[in-house]
Amino acid sequence: MSAERSLTIAGEDVERFAAASGDRNPLHLDPEFAAASAFGTPIAHGALVTVAMLGSLPIETQADVRSLQASFAGAVLPGAPATVSVEQRESNIWELRLRARGKTLARVATRTGSARAAKRDDSEALATPCRAMRVTPVEADLAELGVGYTLAGRYSSGAELSALAERLGAGALDPRLLEGLAWASYTVGMELPGLHSLLAGFTLALEEQPDGTERDDGPGAPRAPRPGEHRLSVRAYDERTGQLTIAATLGTQPNGDTVSAQIQCFALPPTDAPDPAALGLRRAANGDRDRGLALVAGGSRGFGASLALALLGLGHEVEVAYSSSPTYAAQLQRLAAGERSRLRLTRTDLGDPDEVAALTDKLARRGDPLSGLVLNAALPPLATSLTPHSAEEIPAYVAASLRLVTLPLASLLDLLDEHAWIAFCSSSALTSPPRDWPHYVATKAAIEGLAAWVAATRPSLRTVVVRPPKMRTAMTSTPSGRIGAASADAVAVWIAERLTDKELQPGLTTLEPGPTALQPQSIREGALA
Amino acid sequence: MSVDEQFERDFQTVFEDVLGWGVVVGDEDSPKTLEGWDSLAQIRLVHELESRFGVRLPDSALLEEQSVGSLKAIVLEHVC
Numbered sequence: 001m002s003a004e005r006s007l008t009i010a011g012e013d014v015e016r017f018a019a020a021s022g023d024r025n026p027l028h029l030d031p032e033f034a035a036a037s038a039f040g041t042p043i044a045h046g047a048l049v050t051v052a053m054l055g056s057l058p059i060e061t062q063a064d065v066r067s068l069q070a071s072f073a074g075a076v077l078p079g080a081p082a083t084v085s086v087e088q089r090e091s092n093i094w095e096l097r098l099r100a101r102g103k104t105l106a107r108v109a110t111r112t113g114s115a116r117a118a119k120r121d122d123s124e125a126l127a128t129p130c131r132a133m134r135v136t137p138v139e140a141d142l143a144e145l146g147v148g149y150t151l152a153g154r155y156s157s158g159a160e161l162s163a164l165a166e167r168l169g170a171g172a173l174d175p176r177l178l179e180g181l182a183w184a185s186y187t188v189g190m191e192l193p194g195l196h197s198l199l200a201g202f203t204l205a206l207e208e209q210p211d212g213t214e215r216d217d218g219p220g221a222p223r224a225p226r227p228g229e230h231r232l233s234v235r236a237y238d239e240r241t242g243q244l245t246i247a248a249t250l251g252t253q254p255n256g257d258t259v260s261a262q263i264q265c266f267a268l269p270p271t272d273a274p275d276p277a278a279l280g281l282r283r284a285a286n287g288d289r290d291r292g293l294a295l296v297a298g299g300s301r302g303f304g305a306s307l308a309l310a311l312l313g314l315g316h317e318v319e320v321a322y323s324s325s326p327t328y329a330a331q332l333q334r335l336a337a338g339e340r341s342r343l344r345l346t347r348t349d350l351g352d353p354d355e356v357a358a359l360t361d362k363l364a365r366r367g368d369p370l371s372g373l374v375l376n377a378a379l380p381p382l383a384t385s386l387t388p389h390s391a392e393e394i395p396a397y398v399a400a401s402l403r404l405v406t407l408p409l410a411s412l413l414d415l416l417d418e419h420a421w422i423a424f425c426s427s428s429a430l431t432s433p434p435r436d437w438p439h440y441v442a443t444k445a446a447i448e449g450l451a452a453w454v455a456a457t458r459p460s461l462r463t464v465v466v467r468p469p470k471m472r473t474a475m476t477s478t479p480s481g482r483i484g485a486a487s488a489d490a491v492a493v494w495i496a497e498r499l500t501d502k503e504l505q506p507g508l509t510t511l512e513p514g515p516t517a518l519q520p521q522s523i524r525e526g527a528l529a
Numbered sequence: 530m531s532v533d534e535q536f537e538r539d540f541q542t543v544f545e546d547v548l549g550w551g552v553v554v555g556d557e558d559s560p561k562t563l564e565g566w567d568s569l570a571q572i573r574l575v576h577e578l579e580s581r582f583g584v585r586l587p588d589s590a591l592l593e594e595q596s597v598g599s600l601k602a603i604v605l606e607h608v609c
Contacts, residue, residue: 069550073567089551097564104565109550200569201547236580241591243576264573383567435560435594436568479572483588 004085007098009044009052011078013164017048020161021182025137025189025197035324036271036301038478040380043075046106046199047185051178053096053108055169056084061094062172064112071201071264074105074383074436102390103383103436115206118224118256130154130229133186140193142267145244149234151192155250156228157182176252180204180259183230183250192232192246193267198479200243200264208257224258225251235262241479242267266479272472274306276335278489280313289342291315291500292417293368297350297408298377301328302473303425306492307374308332312339314500316372321348321359321408323377350377350404360411369417372499375447376425377404380475383436397439402446409450413458419506421462421499424451428469428512455508462504466495467512490518540601543577556598571595578604 018024023045026033034042050070054062076082082100089095092113098106131153157179165171165178181204188199225231229251236245246263276282291314299308300322309332312318322329322345329345336343346362349355363370379401384390405424416422426444433441448465455463470476471488494513498504530538544554548565560566566574575590578600584607590600 071547071549071565071570071573073565073569093551095549095551103567107549107565111550200573236576238576238579240588241572241576243572480568480592483592 003056004083005056006081007052007056007084008081009049009076009078013048013052013168014042014044014078016160016164017045017051017182017185020158020164021045021047021185022133022135022155022157023047023182023185023189024135025195027189027197032325032327036328036474038268038380038475038481039075039077039382040474041077044078045185045189046070046072046076046201047181049076049098049106050108050181051165051170051173052168053084053098053106054110054173055165056086056096057094057110057170059172061110061112062170063174065110065173065177066113066115067203067205068108068110068177069201069203070106070108072106072199074101074103076100076105077382099389101382101393102385102387115208116260118207118209118258131191134190134194137190137197138192138194139196139270140267142193142239142242145193145234145237145267147234147237151232152225153191153230153232154228155183155186155230157186174206176206176257176259177204179252180206180250180261183259184248184261184263187230187232187246187248187261188263188265192234193242193244193265196268196270196477198266198268200266200479202261202263204259204261206252206257207260209253209255224256225249226254226256227251237267240483242269243479268477268479269472269482271302271474271477272488273331274309274335274492275489276309276337278487279306279309279493281309281335281337281339282313288315289317291317292371293317293319293363294372294374295319295321295363295370295408295412296374296376297321298323298404298425299374300325300332300345302475303468303471303488303492304374304376305332306488307376307496308343309335310489310492310496311372311374311500312336312343314496316500317342318344319363320345321350321377323347323349323351350408351400353407356407356411359408360415363412363415369420370412370415371417371420372423373408373412373416373420374423374425375405375409376423377408378425378443379404381437381440384439385436386438394439394442398443398446401443402450405447405450409454413454416461418460419462421464421504422451422454423464423466423495423499424448424454426451426465426467428467430467431512452508460506462506463508464499464504465508465510467510468495469513469515469518486513486515486518494518539581540578540597540604543574543581544597547573547577554597556601557596559596560594574600582608584608 096108184202232248248261250259294316296308298304299320348359430444468491470485472485
């Protein structure tokens with residue numbers, strides 16, 4: 001038997017769950033923090049998604065669930081419609097799947113029946129003190145997260161948790177499991193690994209003492225956590241992907257009944273700030289400063305920020321238009337150090353015609369023609385597949401992304417000097433398309449088409465298609481994203497040197513740095529040249 | 530139970546742990562045939578296989594699309 005219903009997680013549900021669970025990780029709550037993540041926008045807590053999915057189980061089954069297994073494959077966005085399917089796999093196993101963007105984003109399996117008998121705790125006695133609940137997420141020290149790292153602390157969810165579950169149709173769920181779901185979310189988002197984390201899945205099980213007896217762990221064994229206490233221990237950590245396996249126990253009854261959990265999550269690498277030395281900013285102090293004004297559309301962080309500083313280092317005056325990250329814009333201004341007077345940053349929504357017109361007016365009033373224009377603004381791609389369900393979402397993404405290029409291009413084209421260069425930021429994804437990014441690949445192809453049109457209609461301009469490889473930026477701050485990724489600074493220096501090269505010809509040029517071009521010594525030579 | 534049977538059973542358990550209780554996989558299965566086997570699941574599968582069989586698999590196993598049969602071959606190559 002299989003049934004399907006639609007489900008949308010509301011933004012208020014995310015706020016309520018954050019308050020009730022104590023998982024106040026900014027990835028769920030702070031648009032600026034989320035803008036600098038691989039998702040680009042706040043996402044719903046995986047455990048909240050699980051509660052909402054469990055709301056699709058028949059009431060009598062809900063009340064009977066004693067353990068569950070959840071795994072998350074993609075971000076669920078508040079406000080975005082999804083569907084949940086329910087299927088009874090075996091007499092005591094039910095399976096729920098949440099689908100959106102043509103993909104299964106979450107899967108939950110439940111087992112009904114009786115709780116597991118509590119096992120003797122075999123973890124080592126804990127020397128760590130009992131930690132109070134955190135109100136801001138810790139930034140885990142990755143070097144400390146070895147196997148055997150343990151932590152004991154206090155945890156309790158807020159009273160509003162059951163009201164939220166009721167609202168989502170999961171009011172019949174055992175309150176201990178509900179508490180366990182909130183606790184798993186808190187654990188990953190706030191405590192281990194905390195700020196830069198991603199929940200991949202968990203198994204939760206109720207464990208009870210036979211006949212409600214008092215738990216006896218024997219002499220010398222650690223006491224099982226009591227209500228309001230929890231214990232975490234790292235069972236596996238892999239430094240290539242940041243994957244962490246956590247074994248965890250939450251006390252639920254004074255006699256030693258618990259919820260036990262095996263949690264799978266990832267410690268995500270924080271994104272590197274641009275490095276002024278690698279970008280050759282020092283050479284600007286004694287080099288040629290006569291290259292005129294370059295505008296970088298989309299450049300407060302990531303590759304755009306690196307390219308802005310590299311152009312500054314090569315003698316351009318630089319204006320950066322950015323939309324979402326004032327904190328990063330301030331950081332970029334600081335990094336420019338001695339060259340900061342030649343770098344201006346303007347917050348502009350590049351998808352808003354009025355704001356783009358205001359930016360254009362400001363530049364026109366200054367009177368100097370633009371000698372360079374970088375079209376780098378883009379929307380972060382969320383994993384998407386091409387299915388009849390997602391077929392309309394793909395052109396919507398392409399249109400919204402392309403706007404961030406066509407609006408500044410259309411307004412600024414007439415401010416360009418006759419022999420100026422324009423860099424259209426495409427991607428090596430066009431030559432080797434990633435499986436989950438059909439919308440991103442289609443967007444970059446459209447941008448390259450636009451470049452070909454500009455080259456044909458404005459033949460005196462030096463029109464450049466730039467295809468950076470996979471780089472260590474927010475977009476690749478994912479478990480596998482950093483494997484084989486290049487430094488954004490190295491790519492920026494390589495590209496900026498070619499954009500400012502006097503030999504760059506009018507017409508269309510495609511720049512795609514190969515792996516050897518980005519070897520560390522070529523960065524050093526570039527910086528000293 | 531023979532060594533081969535144990536190997537098959539361990540492999541099946543790893544897939545159940547990552548792709549879900551009750552999932553049954555054959556050598557021909559791949560991300561194209563098994564729902565939920567996406568890039569994140571692939572990383573979890575590879576790390577689970579590494580810890581269960583005590584091996585370290587190459588980065589390509591983490592990144593490139595594999596079938597169940599080809600994952601088995603990669604694990605066997607590194608066990609021996």
